[in-house]
């Protein structure tokens with residue numbers, strides 16, 4: 485199946501469209517030989533994301549105990565009632581008010597990053613804006629001191645890329661968060677980690693393992709995904725000049741633009757893995773118990789059964805309920821933050837550089853590989869046009 489070759493990386497949509505047409509779920513084997521099912525239609529995607537018989541809990545027997553505790557305590561990898569409890573406690577600290585309070589800081593960070601473009605005629609917008617902005621924002625949210633962000637950035641990049649050094653980087657990050665937590669307890673500040681460390685709900689509180697797991701989850705869930713959203717938005721706008729001039733005339737349209745990019749170029753291309761605890765039937769396909777299932781959010785969000793002209797970039801189209809942030813109990817906790825970051829970054833970039841141009845042809849763009857993420861590795865732009 486053409487899901488793992490260079491053609492898919494450059495343009496995943498033809499292969500996904502073919503799968504969507506032929507059936508609601510497909511058994512796939514990864515290049516590492518691991519079998520799983522890929523769900524591609526909107527109806528079935530929503531069903532899989534909400535069906536409680538699909539579990540998020542995976543055995544993690546092979547991991548060292550310290551890492552196991554940091555992963556098995558993450559709400560994204562738990563089912564109810566554990567998930568319900570963790571989500572309640574974390575939501576009590578990660579409130580809409582806390583997200584909104586980050587707005588001026590995000591604007592400031594964006595301006596600082598854009599200010600550093602000034603001397604250059606051409607920049608890589610991924611490297612200089614899309615990646616560093618969400619990273620700095622997560623550091624602000626958690627309360628990671630500026631002087632400690634350098635090594636932390638190196639570990640988190642290694643974790644996201646995966647590969648041989650990943651376990652070591654995970655162990656370093658976990659040790660770092662344990663130490664940071666101890667310091668926050670001694671000297672609390674107005675940040676999420678300090679807040680969550682003291683939150684008590686009905687006599688219940690987060691343990692140290694759970695706090696460290698949560699911090700790790702926020703870094704992994706919120707960094708590359710948001711970078712992809714910013715990059716994909718700049719890319720799609722640069723290819724649709726009429727939408728771009730509409731945005732220039734009415735900057736408020738950025739909300740609709742970002743929403744349409746989430747649908748059409750879903751930054752998290754799939755959900756995370758779920759495992760069936762009983763056989764489930766999707767249309768004419770039955771997935772046996774004990775199988776791994778991935779939902780292709782990218783495919784579901786272009787399902788013609790749900791969205792009119794799904795391959796047309798149409799900001800402001802009627803809300804069709806895209807699934808870019810998932811659905812059901814695991815719906816993305818950081819969605820308001822991600823939207824705000826992308827809206828600020830894109831609005832300010834195009835306000836400062838209304839004539840910016842992407843300098844490589846669409847066929848030469850470098851995309852991240854793999855099924856899980858949909859984003860660019862680099863996006864070179866000329867700032868002033870010609």
Ligand code: HEM
Nearest residue numbers: 559560705706709710713755756809810814816817818822
């Ligand atoms: C969950 C996408 C940004 C924190 C999810 C899920 C998706 C998603 C699809 C559900 C996964 C599943 O059900 O298997 C995205 C996208 C983002 C983004 C596309 C950016 C454009 C963020 C940010 C944060 C964050 C900025 C926090 C700083 C989380 C958390 C969960 C989650 C904590 C787990 C929720 C739970 O299990 O109840 N995200 N995310 N995400 N996301 Fe995001």
